[in-house]
Amino acid sequence: MQMSQGVEWALHTCLNLSWLPPDQAVPTGKLAAFYELPAAYLNKQLQALVRAGILSSQPGPRGGFRLARAPEDITLLDVVLAIEGPDEAFVCNQILRHGPGGRPEVDYRQTCLLARGMRRADIAWRRELAAQTLAEIREDVERHFPETPRNTRARFAGQ
Amino acid sequence: MQMSQGVEWALHTCLNLSWLPPDQAVPTGKLAAFYELPAAYLNKQLQALVRAGILSSQPGPRGGFRLARAPEDITLLDVVLAIEGPDEAFVCNQILRHGPGGRPEVDYRQTCLLARGMRRADIAWRRELAAQTLAEIREDVERHFPETPRNTRARFAGQ
Numbered sequence: 001m002q003m004s005q006g007v008e009w010a011l012h013t014c015l016n017l018s019w020l021p022p023d024q025a026v027p028t029g030k031l032a033a034f035y036e037l038p039a040a041y042l043n044k045q046l047q048a049l050v051r052a053g054i055l056s057s058q059p060g061p062r063g064g065f066r067l068a069r070a071p072e073d074i075t076l077l078d079v080v081l082a083i084e085g086p087d088e089a090f091v092c093n094q095i096l097r098h099g100p101g102g103r104p105e106v107d108y109r110q111t112c113l114l115a116r117g118m119r120r121a122d123i124a125w126r127r128e129l130a131a132q133t134l135a136e137i138r139e140d141v142e143r144h145f146p147e148t149p150r151n152t153r154a155r156f157a158g159q
Numbered sequence: 160m161q162m163s164q165g166v167e168w169a170l171h172t173c174l175n176l177s178w179l180p181p182d183q184a185v186p187t188g189k190l191a192a193f194y195e196l197p198a199a200y201l202n203k204q205l206q207a208l209v210r211a212g213i214l215s216s217q218p219g220p221r222g223g224f225r226l227a228r229a230p231e232d233i234t235l236l237d238v239v240l241a242i243e244g245p246d247e248a249f250v251c252n253q254i255l256r257h258g259p260g261g262r263p264e265v266d267y268r269q270t271c272l273l274a275r276g277m278r279r280a281d282i283a284w285r286r287e288l289a290a291q292t293l294a295e296i297r298e299d300v301e302r303h304f305p306e307t308p309r310n311t312r313a314r315f316a317g318q
Contacts, residue, residue, distance in 0.1 A: 001160055001161065001162045001163075001243045001248050002160065002246065002248060002250050003160045003248050003249050003250055004160075005250060005252060007249060007250075007277075008249075008250065008251060008252055008254060008273075008274075009254065011273045011277075012254060012255070012258075012273060015273065034257075034258060035254040035255075035257045035258055036257045037254070076273075076276050076277065076280070084160045087161065089160050089161060089162050089248065090162050090166060090167075091161050091162060091164060091166075091167065092167060093164060093167055095167060095168065095171060095194040095196070096171070096194075098193075098194045098195045099171075099193060099194055099310075099311075099314070100310035100311065100313065100314045101306065101307075101310050113296055113299050113300050113303065114167075114170045114171060114174065114235075114296060117235050117288075117291045117296055118166075118170075118235065118288075120287050120291070121235070121284045121285075121287035121288045122284070123287075124283040124284055124286070124287040125280045125281070125283055125284035125287075126280075127283070128279050128280035128282075128283040128284075129276075129277075129280045132276045132279070137272055137273060137276055140272050141272050144272065147260065148260075151258075151259035151260050152258075152259065154259065155258070155259045
């Protein structure tokens with residue numbers, strides 16, 4: 001069970017955009033070049049972030065992507081779900097339906113106590129991701145690596 | 160990001176075996192027939208559970224699979240990791256290496272604060288799965304569905 005590479009790309013891209021002035025849009029090519037990523041594939045992640053309301057996309061010659069809301073209002077969970085979709089990792093195919101006493105009208109995704117146990121873990125995972133905002137991560141990065149904001153802006157400016 | 164179907168199969172199979180006498184081994188065919196599962200594919204999950212020390216496999220005409228240890232000593236995490244492997248769901252490919260100031264000798268899986276944030280969620284998920292034993296789930300099932308142990312033994316006996 002692994003997330004797509006796009007999650008790492010999306011997280012770092014959103015974080016980098018948080019160091020730019022809010023009205024500065026960056027085109028896909030520049031965002032891809034930042035980490036030497038394939039632009040076409042990164043663009044798919046960027047579009048998913050736009051659909052989730054995390055980025056906004058600005059057309060035109062000075063167009064590109066920027067954060068659609070403040071880093072305080074973007075959590076790790078928002079970014080992960082934008083890329084990976086809303087489904088839980090554990091898939092309950094209701095095999096209890098085929099077991100002894102199984103009934104076709106019962107929704108075993110709700111009643112099965114193993115499914116419920118797996119869901120408790122999924123909720124703990126989501127809660128932990130939802131508790132971390134992009135603003136907090138940014139602050140943490142700035143504390144540990146004070147040169148990062150300047151380096152980030154310089155690389156975007158220099159490309 | 161989804162787990163394989165095998166996780167659901169493995170969880171239910173281990174739970175069902177916990178209702179049998181500890182020395183009763185059940186062959187793959189019977190375990191598969193219980194939920195009308197494909198025997199060859201279920202057998203792969205059973206072998207993985209044996210490798211993880213959760214099941215033991217007994218050869219011979221009265222052979223098959225049984226729990227290798229008490230349900231009190233088997234957690235949901237044990238079963239999930241046996242099927243899905245030990246890797247974390249978030250994949251850090253260290254794209255920071257290619258960013259400004261990126262250094263080839265640094266292990267960004269350890270230093271990257273986004274990777275660290277993702278790992279916090281993974282730990283919360285594992286902790287929640289590790290906190291639930293098969294014995295507790297079994298007790299919970301018996302409380303809510305008291306006929307389940309008898310039904311389970313009857314289906315294994317009747318096949």
